[in-house]
Amino acid sequence: MARIIVVTSGKGGVGKTTSSAAIGLGLALKGHKVVLIDFDIGLRNLDLIMGCERRVVYDFVNVINGEASLNQALIKDKRVSSLSILPASQTRDKDALTKESVGKVLDELSQSYDYIICDSPAGIEAGAMMALYFADEAIVTTNPEVSSVRDSDRILGMLASRSRRAEQGLEPIKEHLLLTRYSPKRVAEGEMLSVEDVEDILSIPLLGVIPESQAVLKASNAGEPVILDTESDAGQAYQDVIERLLGETVDFRFLVAEKKGIFSRMFGG
Amino acid sequence: MALLDYFSRKKEKQVSTASKAKERLQIIVAHERNSRHKQPDYLPQLTEDILKVLRKYIKVSDESFSINLDKKDGDLNVLELNIELHDEQAS
Ligand SMILES: Nc1ncnc2c1ncn2[C@@H]1O[C@H](COP(=O)(O)OP(=O)(O)OP(=O)(O)O)[C@@H](O)[C@H]1O
Ligand SMILES: [Mg+2]
Numbered sequence: 555m556a557r558i559i560v561v562t563s564g565k566g567g568v569g570k571t572t573s574s575a576a577i578g579l580g581l582a583l584k585g586h587k588v589v590l591i592d593f594d595i596g597l598r599n600l601d602l603i604m605g606c607e608r609r610v611v612y613d614f615v616n617v618i619n620g621e622a623s624l625n626q627a628l629i630k631d632k633r634v635s636s637l638s639i640l641p642a643s644q645t646r647d648k649d650a651l652t653k654e655s656v657g658k659v660l661d662e663l664s665q666s667y668d669y670i671i672c673d674s675p676a677g678i679e680a681g682a683m684m685a686l687y688f689a690d691e692a693i694v695t696t697n698p699e700v701s702s703v704r705d706s707d708r709i710l711g712m713l714a715s716r717s718r719r720a721e722q723g724l725e726p727i728k729e730h731l732l733l734t735r736y737s738p739k740r741v742a743e744g745e746m747l748s749v750e751d752v753e754d755i756l757s758i759p760l761l762g763v764i765p766e767s768q769a770v771l772k773a774s775n776a777g778e779p780v781i782l783d784t785e786s787d788a789g790q791a792y793q794d795v796i797e798r799l800l801g802e803t804v805d806f807r808f809l810v811a812e813k814k815g816i817f818s819r820m821f822g823g
Numbered sequence: 824m825a826l827l828d829y830f831s832r833k834k835e836k837q838v839s840t841a842s843k844a845k846e847r848l849q850i851i852v853a854h855e856r857n858s859r860h861k862q863p864d865y866l867p868q869l870t871e872d873i874l875k876v877l878r879k880y881i882k883v884s885d886e887s888f889s890i891n892l893d894k895k896d897g898d899l900n901v902l903e904l905n906i907e908l909h910d911e912q913a914s
Contacts, residue, residue: 700844707852711859744841751845755852 556589556664559671560689561732562713564705566676568697569734572770573792574673575603575779577693580796582637583781586668589628592642593685594675595651601641604631605777615643615650617659624662633782638667651684660688678708687718691728693761697735698747703755706731710756730761732795737766739811749809762795764788765808857891866892873904881908 561574571594578590592600595615601607606629612622617640624640631637643650663670674685686692692713696706713727714720720727733752740746749763769786773779781796783789787808797804870890877883887907892900 700848703848704851704855707855711856715859741841747841747844747848751841755845755848 556667556670558689559691559693560674560686561693561695562674562686562709563695564678564709565702568695568702570695571599571603571673573695573732574671576781576792578671579779580781580792581669582634587636588669589638589640589663589667590671591640592673593681595642595681598642598644600673603774604639606639610641613641613643618650618655653687656684683716686713689727693730693732695732695734696752698752703752706756729758731756731758732761734764735766736763738809742811761798762791763806764791
């Protein structure tokens with residue numbers, strides 16, 4: 555049985571796809587069998603971030619409609635053999651996904667994978683609901699900013715009421731807070747909500763804090779998930795997330811601004 | 824003097840935006856969580872009726888009145904009314 559994990563947020567552009575790619579690849583590098591599913595029907599971004607966009611032949615909707623088998627649609631990652639990607643389609647037909655058909659695909663994937671990571675579209679509409687419906691765990695991706703925190707709270711409400719686990723009265727979805735685009739310097743200056751502030755408001759366990767980092771753009775330019783950039787702060791922060799998902803206790807890093815050298819302090823850095 | 828101004832203004836900014844954001848979020852999130860919990864169907868009518876009675880005697884604005892049905896542990900329910908009175912009316 556696979557662990558089904560949805561990466562969700564409500565608000566758009568907070569780093570769900572970046573995080574899905576990093577976490578999927580990170581778990582696979584640890585030797586687990588992982589499949590990454592792009593639920594963002596019509597937009598399709600995960601394949602670009604993973605760097606496999608030119609190998610897409612069939613997609614999720616083709617599988618749902620019976621036009622291709624799962625094996626035909628799954629793309630094997632070139633870097634790690636235990637990782638596969640199921641791309642979203644670029645057709646606009648968002649209603650292609652039904653609970654029944656998605657459930658079937660997930661059941662089949664569950665037989666052969668350890669982790670199924672679902673990259674959710676933004677919003678709280680049908681697409682986002684479909685991505686979270688079957689989840690066992692949710693990574694609630696949040697930026698330290700009012701509208702993102704508020705949307706995350708709304709998503710928490712959905713997880714608790716609109717998921718399969720809620721409807722069937724099973725054990726609730728396990729929730730994780732992933733704070734992304736965190737800028738310790740701005741927090742120190744009182745311009746940005748701190749980790750503690752967001753934890754206070756959402757009151758769910760903290761899985762990770764990913765700093766605002768130039769490495770993320772470089773990674774997406776290259777189609778190499780940022781976790782491969784082991785020198786970078788964001789790459790290391792995602793690495794810590796993997797350890798925590800696997801049950802290790804790891805200290806949080808990159809929470810305080812780097813001290814400036816005396817020269818930059820004197821000469822207005 | 825200008826330098827002092829600069830520092831004090833900087834400090835002022837420190838207490839303001841992030842903590843203001845937190846305060847606003849705490850209020851809106853608490854509010855939205857409350858309305859997520861399904862309230863009984865009679866609650867809106869009850870609210871209206873209570874307000875009607877109250878307004879026979881005192882001035883009550885919509886903002887200074889709140890009604891809440893809370894589920895406590897077990898099967899205990901508490902109906903909570905909050906009415907803010909302004910100074911003149913309290914005495
Ligand atoms: N830690 C970070 N530091 C800097 N930039 C980041 C970080 N995380 C994400 N970004 C940038 O933010 C933008 C949005 O990221 P991403 O596509 O992962 O978000 P998303 O939540 O999947 O968006 P959507 O809701 O549209 O699917 C991208 O340009 C990405 O490069
Ligand atoms: Mg995305």
